[in-house]
Amino acid sequence: MRVYGTIFLTLMAFVVFVGVKYVNKFASLFLACVILSILSIYAGSIKSIFQPPWFPICLLGNRTLANGHFDLCAKTMNINNVTVATKLTELFCGSSNFSSGSCDDYFLSNNISEISGIPGAASGILSNNLWSTYLEKSDILEKSNIHSSEVLGSKSKLHLYVLADITTSFTVLVGIFFPSVTGIMAGSNRSGDLRDAQKAIPVGTILAIITTSLIYFSTVILFGACVEGVVLRDKFGDAVNKNLVVGTLSWPSPWVIVIGSFFSTCGAGLQSLTGAPRLLQAIAKDNLIPFLRVFGHGKANGEPTWALLLTALIAELGILIASLDMVAPILSMFFLMCYLFVNLACAVQTLLRTPNWRPRFKYYHWALSFLGMSICLALMFISSWYYALVAMLIAGVIYKYIEYQGAEKEWGDGIRGLSLSAARYALLRLEEGPPHTKNWxxxxxxxxxxxxxxxxxxxxxxxxxxxxxxxxxxxxxxxxxxxxxxxxxxxxxxxxxxxxxxxxxxxxxxxxxxxxxxxxxxxxxxxxxxxxxxxxxxxxxxxxxxxxxxxxxxxxxxxxxxxxxxxxxxxxxxxxxxxxxxxYPSNHERYLDGNIDVWWIVHDGGMLMLLPFLLKQHKVWKKCRMRIFTVAQMDDNSIQMKKDLAIFLYHLRIDAEVEVVEMHNSDISAYTYERTLMMEQRSQMLRQIRLTKTERDRETWNSSRC
Incomplete structure (x- = not known):
């Protein structure tokens, strides 16, 4: 299948390389085939009300059997009036003898029944299919409304049943299904080929979303009303001998669905190979990401040759992986990331009321865009939280790279507008009152x-x-x-x-x-x-x-x-x-030792202690010690002053040595002495009025700011 996929990818890339006009010619043919296949599904669903197709599946108890191992859904058969064991019995018993002790216990305890996998819209199975049935990996597909024995059976016989190949949940299924509904940006990606893009894109996109949504919802309901749940959950068709379920349901022939599915896949591939290279070429021409500059070149008529080559190589990686369950969640992440930023840009520009935000389509509201952004973000983490984190990390790295390169275009940067509004709001808030001491x-x-x-x-x-x-x-x-x-x-x-x-x-x-x-x-x-x-x-x-x-x-x-x-x-x-x-030292120097001396002669409110503290936070001064020198007269209690100052620094959470220098009266003025001792006197007063420790700390700090 990888070889076939590579061949078809090469052919589609060649068609796109020849020119977009040929893609448009093929698009009409592909669209006609898709419409016919959709109509055939509706016709087959209506026909199933009166004449449902015979689409048998074999059940052992309530377990679904893989139809590829046997030809008759029965334990015995009558040949020339002789009852003999079927191949199914031989598979579960190892021989044609029921009395053999090697028979599987579950096989002996339950009956075999054959039911129609497509009972039709009038069968009433829609009520059974309304509820979710998630399976763990290697679980057996079971029909819920059929009684069976509770005997487990032999593990060696599990290969005879239809098993779930992956663990399913709502989040996993969302990630797998979402890429099928991601074509809403197709018109925008090809805006350069439209005569009046500003008018055509909104109308075409809205009509496309409405049409496809109606088709998706209606087909989901029709499949739930016409097809058994075990068949819907049979991923590879093991229970129906690899036959196409939707092809069998459709009318007049399964080949309509086969051809329609093929052309639908080719059409989607051509659409992606047409839109993605043009988007990549536009990014490269804008020089947003410098290393992508080479992909901005193309043919003389503007066709993105190099961008098409890169897109085809990326698509080939998906073919080589050959697992839709692995590729689909990754695609979902980047589609959701794209829609998230589109909604975010619309919401932010509307809230900022920037003069250059003049959308021609007037029927929008920022709340709707914000809701869309929130849903996209939620779906990213719902489908796969680890893929979501990786996608957001990649987007962040690309943004910082663009910011680092300084790429700017004439349409500007919306983040700067947001920063301007935030700065204006913050400045107005600062005007509401005087700054508090703790914020100084x-x-x-x-x-x-x-x-x-x-x-x-x-x-x-x-x-x-x-x-x-x-x-x-x-x-x-x-x-x-x-x-x-x-x-x-x-x-x-x-x-x-x-x-x-x-x-x-x-x-x-x-x-x-x-x-x-x-x-x-x-x-x-x-x-x-x-x-x-x-x-x-x-x-x-x-x-x-x-x-x-x-x-x-x-x-x-x-x-x-x-x-x-x-x-x-x-x-x-x-x-x-x-x-x-x-x-003074430069930012490249380091002081491995030394002192920062502060002569606190006049009580200045603590700023002389704050500045050395801030200096010590820098790598240049980090290893230095801080020393506080204060002045006292010869007849003062220097020991008490040193102790009180040390306590004061402790309350301020400043690590520093304290030294009291004694001087004669002739060396210092009475004013300096009075201001230096003010802290000691105030601390003594606070102890006298018996304030709490918290209140003393606050009063001590306020006094230091005086």
Missing amino acids: RPQLLVLLKLDEDLHVKYPRLLTFASQLKAGKGLTIIGSAIQGNFLESYGEVQAADQTIKNMMEIEKVKGFCQVVVANKIREGISHLIQSCGLGGMKHNTVMLGWPYGWRQSEDPRSWKTFIETVRCTTAAHLALMVPKNVSF
Whole structure:
């Protein structure tokens, strides 16, 4: 059969290769044969009401016997008035002698009966066939309404019965049957050959679905009303000597069904060999998947020669497998995946209300598309959950590959529209109230200085910002250019691209903002005031330590740094000024040992402890130890302060060493001393009012934010 299948596949591929116009000519002939075969089934079903065909099957008790092993459905027969054993008896007893002890117990305990496999539509067997009868592999096909002995019989005689070759269930049968109803995209796949595709595809597709659905439903009911259940479940026709059940039921001749089935199969094959290569060629021409680019080429008239060759090779794999039960679930997965994404795209575009979503077919609703998507997803897991996972994994890999290659067409990417709507919704939610203390994280505005060639002067600022990304906060890289915006727009674009390239090198995920102002400090002030959007605004400003201001020709060059500090203070933002940032480690270095020292002289709310903690989450600083230094006067209880600070860090779940440095009054001011000891005094007050541990932890953290 593999040889015959390969020959017919080669012939069909040759017809498609010659040209689509020949496929259309053959299609009319094939369609006529299919219609005649369908009409013959309806005619045969009507005829079976008055004159059902004789289609005998042999039962032993309620078990169905394989008809290929014997010629007479009886235990004995009369020859010349002499009762002799039949071949069936010899098969179950090993000889023609009933008294032999080798006879099968089930054979001796049950009678043999012969019934019609097609009793006709008036027989009333529809009520028996309404209920499902799933079988395990190697189960015997049994007729439910016939009494039989409960004797099991010999296992060595099982080959004489009709057995189930696979374990069946609703999910397995859905996966096998579904590929027969997957032609709804045939018109879309050949849209390039239609005169008015926008009008023809909706009308043709809907009419095709309605027609085929009526035929499928009606034939299922007719088969259930005319044919015995054991015959319907006899996959290879063992009980009826390999005869065609539907061919026997049809009128006027079984050959109508044979010819119709053959041409129907050829028509479906030609349709697939015509549509699939064109779809593959369109994908290749769009350059969505670069390694498929070769399949975008074809003949001078546009016929997809290379795509047809690949399609034929894939079809040949199915022929070589030679098992419909294995191939059908795989086909179902990819058809369902296709329909799932079509429904998903329609639902998402409708919900997003994107201006470019203007379908000509107006009778649709997003809920219907979402329902279709859900049904497709459910059917994928119902038919075969492991195939479904593999198909989804393949689809995900292809999507990420396309995303990695950066393929974009003029019709855009719907995921970006979804991301835009989600971002808008999230920003509006952030506006509903002030951020909670537990959600605080450093949202950085990194102010970069550019040289005369618009290159980043201190790229390690970006490196340091990327090493703080454990906070998962906002990062905005800003820079100011002196000049007039109308004249400096090109410089802005060049600087923006330079900064983005540097951000990619340093693996900084964030946004870039370059402004033009008459003075640099004015541009920096604009950045501090206006960067961010809604609730996504920076709360920390990072700028480099000023170098060379003493040697600058401009005697007021220092004023830029001072004004930046003042603007940051006026905006109530935190300020970070990394000194000697050029000596900071790159992302490729590793500190195997060392300390991160924090001098907690003025109680700043805990930010000085949070930043080293975030640094330690990065691989560069992961091995470093964190040390907290605080200041006390000579006559203070340094031991108690160290103990209280250690408890405070424990409650904050920060692993650090604590050191208390004692200084004279002349070295520190009273204000610094007072602010440093505020934590100890507040902890003592909380113990006095006897708050619970949870409340003390919350109050301690709130005090650290003051």
